[in-house]
Amino acid sequence: MDFEPRSALQAERARASKLLVDVELSMQDVSDARDGANTDDEHDPEGSTLAWERGSLGAVRDDARRRVEQVDAALGRLDAGTYGSCAVGGEPIPEARLAAVPWAATCVAHA
Ligand SMILES: [Zn+2]
Numbered sequence: 397m398d399f400e401p402r403s404a405l406q407a408e409r410a411r412a413s414k415l416l417v418d419v420e421l422s423m424q425d426v427s428d429a430r431d432g433a434n435t436d437d438e439h440d441p442e443g444s445t446l447a448w449e450r451g452s453l454g455a456v457r458d459d460a461r462r463r464v465e466q467v468d469a470a471l472g473r474l475d476a477g478t479y480g481s482c483a484v485g486g487e488p489i490p491e492a493r494l495a496a497v498p499w500a501a502t503c504v505a506h507a
Contacts (some may be wrong), residue, residue, distance in 0.1 A: 408463070408467050412463040433446070
């Protein structure tokens with residue numbers, strides 16, 4: 397295999413972990429801005445914007461957190477020797493899919 401799953405996974409883990417930290421800092425900023433403004437979300441246009449911003453940051457944070465979990469699970473499969481086998485059918489996951497999605501636990505058909 398030319399593809400190096402462990403280094404690809406470690407790179408993705410570093411990227412997602414950094415994103416997670418950045419998003420949590422941004423959420424803290426949004427939270428501080430709201431506390432400082434002392435606004436009412438339902439009636440204040442700026443308050444609604446802050447609430448929306450925090451909600452969308454929350455979605456980014458949840459995605460980043462999930463990605464870290466997926467990458468950790470894939471690293472665990474590498475250590476266990478089951479990496480690259482579909483978690484549903486047990487057939488080999490095509491290398492092209494692993495190259496595109498190194499944390500993939502299933503083939504495309506079972507995704
Ligand atoms: Zn499968």
